[in-house]
Amino acid sequence: MTQNQAKKISKSDRTRAHILEAARLLFAERGYDGASIRDVAAHASIDPAMVIRYFRSKDELFARAAIVDLHLPELRMIDRAAIGETLIRRFLEIWEGPASGPGMTILLRSAMSNDYAAEKLREVFASQVRPVVAAVGDPADAGRRAGLVSSQLLGLAMCRYLLRLPPVVALSHDEIIRNVGPALQRYVTEEDLS
Amino acid sequence: MTQNQAKKISKSDRTRAHILEAARLLFAERGYDGASIRDVAAHASIDPAMVIRYFRSKDELFARAAIVDLHLPELRMIDRAAIGETLIRRFLEIWEGPASGPGMTILLRSAMSNDYAAEKLREVFASQVRPVVAAVGDPADAGRRAGLVSSQLLGLAMCRYLLRLPPVVALSHDEIIRNVGPALQRYVTEEDLS
DNA sequence: TGCATTTGTCAACAGGTGTTGGCATATGAA
DNA sequence: TTCATATGCCAACACCTGTTGACAAATGCA
Numbered sequence A, B: 001m002t003q004n005q006a007k008k009i010s011k012s013d014r015t016r017a018h019i020l021e022a023a024r025l026l027f028a029e030r031g032y033d034g035a036s037i038r039d040v041a042a043h044a045s046i047d048p049a050m051v052i053r054y055f056r057s058k059d060e061l062f063a064r065a066a067i068v069d070l071h072l073p074e075l076r077m078i079d080r081a082a083i084g085e086t087l088i089r090r091f092l093e094i095w096e097g098p099a100s101g102p103g104m105t106i107l108l109r110s111a112m113s114n115d116y117a118a119e120k121l122r123e124v125f126a127s128q129v130r131p132v133v134a135a136v137g138d139p140a141d142a143g144r145r146a147g148l149v150s151s152q153l154l155g156l157a158m159c160r161y162l163l164r165l166p167p168v169v170a171l172s173h174d175e176i177i178r179n180v181g182p183a184l185q186r187y188v189t190e191e192d193l194s
Numbered sequence C: 001t002g003c004a005t006t007t008g009t010c011a012a013c014a015g016g017t018g019t020t021g022g023c024a025t026a027t028g029a030a
Numbered sequence D: 001t002t003c004a005t006a007t008g009c010c011a012a013c014a015c016c017t018g019t020t021g022a023c024a025a026a027t028g029c030a
Helices: A011-034 A037-043 A048-054 A058-065 A080-096 A103-111 A115-134 A139-162 A173-189 B011-034 B037-043 B048-054 B058-065 B080-096 B103-111 B115-134 B139-162 B173-189
Strands: none
Touching: A011 A037, A011 A048, A011 A058, A011 A103, A011 B011, A037 A048, A037 A058, A058 A103, A058 A115, A080 A139, A080 A173, A103 A115, A103 A139, A115 A139, A139 A173, A139 B139, A139 B173, A173 B139, A173 B173, B011 B037, B011 B048, B011 B058, B011 B103, B037 B048, B037 B058, B058 B103, B058 B115, B080 B103, B080 B139, B080 B173, B103 B115, B103 B139, B115 B139, B139 B173
16 A cells, blocks of 8 residues: 555545546436436546446446435424424525535435435435424324425525526525425424314 | 228237337336337337337337326316315225226326426316316416416325325225315415415 | 328438446555 | 555446348239
C-alpha cells in the first residue's frame, strides 16, 4: 500500500467514487434506462469495462447509487401543531438544501418504469416515513396517514423537480410552506378521518 | 373497397386499431422504453414491420397512444363548497371508472424519463386542468392553485397506481374522498394564500 | 377470368446495450 | 533492480433495438 495502512484511500477507492458520482448524476438526469454504462464511464473519464469491474453489474451500480437517507426529524420532539410545517421544511431541504444529493431524484425518476427502483422507494417509505408518522398518533392509522403525506410530497417533488410544471416550479419556498404545510398537518393530525 | 364507400371500416382500420390497443396496454404497463415495437407487434399478432407501416415510427405510435381527455366538469356549475369532492370523484372515475382508459397511466409512467411524455403531460395540465380551476377564482391565482391540485392528484395516482404503495392502495374510495377532497377544496378556494 | 391494390411476412441493416477476457502499463514492495 | 499486483484500455461477444426494402399472398374491381 502507499504510505501506511491507515491511509486506505487507494487510487481504486478514488476512481470507484468517481464512477459512483457520475452514475448518480446520470441516473438522476436520465433514469435507469436512459443512462448507459458507456455514458457513465465517459462522464468518469474511464473505460466502460472498469465500471463493471468496480460494480459487478449495472443493477448493482444502480443499487449503490440509489441509497437514500431522508434524515426525517423525530416528530414527538416538536409542537404537535407544527408537524406539517416541519415536514414541508424538511422536504425542501432534502430536495433543494445545500446538502441535498440526487438520491431521491434517482429513485423517483426510475421508480415509474423500473421494478427495483419502485421496490426501493417503497422501502424508503416503510422504513423512514411511516415510522416517523407512527410516532405521533394511533399506530393503526400510521400507514394511511403516512401514505397520504407521501402522496402529496412525492407529487409535489414530481411536479416541481421532474415534470417541471411551470406554476409549481415558480412557487417560492414560503408559498410552498404556507400552502402544502397545512395539508400535511391535516393528514397527520386530523382525528375524524376513518 | 369492400361493399360501398360508406363502410370505411376496412381491414386495415381494424388491424390499425389492434396495434394501437396493444401499444396502449404495453406503454401503460412498461413505459416508453420498456415496451418495444416487437412486443407490441407480438401482442397484436402481427409482424413488427406492420407497426411501422401503420404508424411511421415508435414516437408517432406513442403520440397516438398517449392522447388524453380528462373530461373535467365545469366547476362554475356546482356548489363552490363541493369543488374538492367533485374533483376527487372525477379523479377516481378517470383512474378506476368503467370507462377509464390507460391514457393517464401511459403518460405518467413515461413522463419521468421521456421528454415527449413530460411535455404532453404539461400540455394536459395547461389545456385541461388549469382552465377549469381558473374558471372559479382569480385567474391570476389559477396557475398556482391548479399546480397544487395537480401535485396532490398526480402524487396520489403515482402512489396508488404506479408505485403501488400498500397503504395507499388499501384506501377505499370513501376514504380517498374524505381525506383528499378537503385538501383539494383548500387549494382551489382558500383566499389568503399569497 | 385477369389485374392492380392492399395487407402481410421475412430477412437484414446499422447502431446501441451489458458484459467478458486478454493484454498493456503503472505502481509499490523486496 | 526484480517482480507481483493493481489499475486500466481494447476488442469482441451475444443480444436487443427501430427501421427498411424486397417479396408473397390475399383481396376486390374490370
